[in-house]
Amino acid sequence: MSFHKKVLMSVLRFLARWAIRKYQPGIIGITGSVGKTSTKEAVLAVLRQIRKVRASSGNFNNEFGLPLTILGGWTKAGGIFFWPKVIAVSLFRLLIGTSYPEVLILEYGADRPGDLKYLLDIARPQIGIVTAIGDIPVHVEFYAGPDAVAREKSHLVESLPAQGFAILNFDDDTVYDMRERTRAHVMTFGFGERAEIRTTNFENRMENGEPAGIAFKLEYGGSFVPVRLDGTFGRVQAYAAAAAAAVGLAFGMNLVKISEALSYYQVPPRRGKILQGIKETRIFDDSYNASPLSMHAAIDTIKEFKAKRKVAVFGDMLEIGKYAIEAHEEVGRLAAKVFDVIFAIGPRARFIADIANKTGIAKKNIFAFDTADEAKMTVQDVIAKGDLILVKGSRAMGLEKIVEEIKGPIV
Structure with missing residues (x-):
């Protein structure tokens, strides 16, 4: 890694940690090998109905993207003057004060060992979501094996406070096993019968012979609501919606309000x-x-x-x-x-x-x-x-x- 890159990382980390200390937002962290961005967008659709929320743009989930989200919701990086502008604008905002979101929704990527710990040192969430990992996770090339990838991802739930929430995919055994590695309150989601927030009656909807979207029910605590998502397909989107429902429940929303909020969910481009x-x-x-x-x-x-x-x-x-x-x-x-x-x-x-x-x-x-x-x-x-x-x-x-x-x- 070049000297200039190391300096930039240090400056961004310092500024991002300053912003967290100054504004003290609630933080929702999302990790996993698949489904992070879809889950982030679903959580955003739910929480923006009740809170002032900022979510990371695109796949801003590394040592540069995560600070950019914290510092101001930048949507793209690039250009010779971009980083000086980010630093100058961030310093100005931090010194004079400005309005800031109540909640940040951040993706935590883990391309290589140590990535999660670095990002958690910048921003430690109160709610952590682990989407799915699978038998052969992406980025496993840079780890000793799938178990090492899972250990890296598990740092997210290990970092959660006792009063926080660990939201785990019940259907992914590797993710579900992480319930033993956290002191936070565990909530599970999935299609499995014992999932706390359970998805049932799933279907890819057709209208007039054309694919229209998906429909399913979300069940929790003996109650259920129908959910209908237009223009998106596949079970991965139902998982994203169920994880977002768990976040809504953690914030005190009821299933009806969550279902209504999910109707505003827009699947990210090129993802189904x-x-x-x-x-x-x-x-x-x-x-x-x-x-x-x-x-x-x-x-x-x-x-x-x-x-x-x-x-x-x-x-x-x-x-x-x-x-x-x-x-x-x-x-x-x-x-x-x-x-x-x-x-x-x-x-x-x-x-x-x-x-x-x-x-x-x-x-x-x-x-x-x-x-x-x-x-x-x-x-x-x-x-x-x-x-x-x-x-x-x-x-x-x-x-x-x-x-x-x-x-x-x-x-």
């Missing part, structure tokens, strides 16, 4: 939205990022829809190290049961293609490319009327280029 495509196709745009757990969830979602053909555009799943071959081959096995045509983008995604071919998809319906730029015109040529197209891969694979190539005009 269905778009109109060219040639009267539909695109399930989940291109923002990918891990084994989120890949399996996306395939399960597509399985529930009807379409003339189902087409998958898979990119590499990065940062999973020695588990890469195993994880990509498992995606290939699952995909062969659901899809009619597969595009594999990147060297690792070829393992998806190879296994899919061996387990049921004809060679003529499998296409492999090194990059999204090379693939996008062929994807455009191959897709046809009535197709449902899943686009999913790690962020660095740039699969949004394919989405842009095949999506239809905005009506």
Whole structure:
């Protein structure tokens, strides 16, 4: 790490800690291997009905993004004068005083060992949410193994005060086990029968033959409310809503108010939205990022829809190290049961293609490319009327280029 970067990190940490001490906001921390940003947006939708709230922008969840959220809700970083401006504006606000949110909703990323402890040293939450980790978590390449990733993530719940709340995914065994590592009050969410905030009657809704959104019930303490989310699909969004409901309950909201607030939830871009495509196709745009757990969830979602053909555009799943071959081959096995045509983008995604071919998809319906730029015109040529197209891969694979190539005009 360069000297200038170290200095900038130190300055941002100092200013962010100053802001926390000065304004003393409530802090909600979110970590996990998948679903952090969707959960953050769902919590924001719920709490903004009763509090003045600020949430991190995009994936501002590291040593630079987290302080930026604390210091002023900056939405993007970049440019030669950006960091001097941040420092100058932050100093001015801290010295003269200004209005400040009552609650901060922060994402805590953990790309490498020690990341969580660094971020917690800046801002220690009173409420911590762990979304999901899975058997092969993203970023495991930089850890000794999946257990080491889980230990890093568990620092969030370990840091919570006794009067705080640890909100844990009941359906993820690794996350649920973290209840033993916190002194805070534990609340669980999920589809499992013993989850405290339980999701039932889940369905991907159709209206006039077109995907419309999801609907489900949230059950808590013997009561339940229906929840309907438009323009978003898959169980991962129901998990985000249930975690947000737990936060609402911790703030004293009732289920009816929580359900009403969730109707304002907007799924973040490229995280499970269905778009109109060219040639009267539909695109399930989940291109923002990918891990084994989120890949399996996306395939399960597509399985529930009807379409003339189902087409998958898979990119590499990065940062999973020695588990890469195993994880990509498992995606290939699952995909062969659901899809009619597969595009594999990147060297690792070829393992998806190879296994899919061996387990049921004809060679003529499998296409492999090194990059999204090379693939996008062929994807455009191959897709046809009535197709449902899943686009999913790690962020660095740039699969949004394919989405842009095949999506239809905005009506």
